[in-house]
Amino acid sequence: MLKRALATLSILLTSLLVMSQTQIQSVDITSEPHHKLVLENQYTRVFVVYVAPHESTLMHSHAKDYVYVAIGPAELENQIPGEKLAKVKLEDGQASLLKGGFAHEVQNLADTPFRNVTVEILKPGATQASEPSRRGVEVGDGNVTDTIYDTAAVRVSEIKLMPGATLPSHHHELPHLVIALADCELRNEVEGKPAAVLPQRMGNVAWVNGGFTHSLTNISKQPARWLAVEFK
Secondary structure, three states, rough: HHHHHHHHHHHHHHHHHHHHHHHHHHHHHHHHEEEEEEEEEOOEEEEEEEEEEOOOOOOOEEEEEEEEOOOEEEEEEOOOOOOOOOOEEEEEEEEEEEEOEEEEEEEEEOOOOOEEEEEOEEEEOOOOOOOOOOOOOEOOOOEEEEEEEEEOEEEHHHHHOOOOOOOEEEEEEEEEEEOOOEEEEEEEEOOOOOOOOEEOOEEEEEEEEOOEEEEEEEEEOEEEEEEEEOOO
């Protein structure tokens, strides 16, 4: 009986030691050297992530719900403490919306760098951010808008615009983040302002305040792609 109790105690102490070591080894996302903070405001913190071929991140924590989008294809190993090691393949431009409150370590298995943009959702009480309420596709003349997630906190859409095509005049009530998924140039015509050319470089991010109406024309010779994360 005593031996069994001692064995149980030993297992418990070992488990507590492993948990303690895991907590010590986990760093906040702001202290993880592969994550570079590039934008912060009342709605979001945005990190550009770069992991060289066959390198690993540190074990790091995600306290907030977040959107991430892969910049280029990727092949990874994702390790969450207490869970089975998972292999993950991402397509270029693939976006996911994840629930916060976990830590993980990511290893790049590919011979090319792993790049992504991580967009934290800072809205208080956005507990259902990982539960999409609607997905829909709108197809126009040379343009496609794919609403990937639409939640109480954010709307995430991918927009594609063919060379020479125009995204007709539309209104943006909500502030939003734009993540370029291709190199291109867009002519931006905001109502009441002169037209301006917006160079887009794959992986670049830009914050846009709401409350304006505009149209966009792809003046490049290749398709334009970008992800819009609107904050409600």
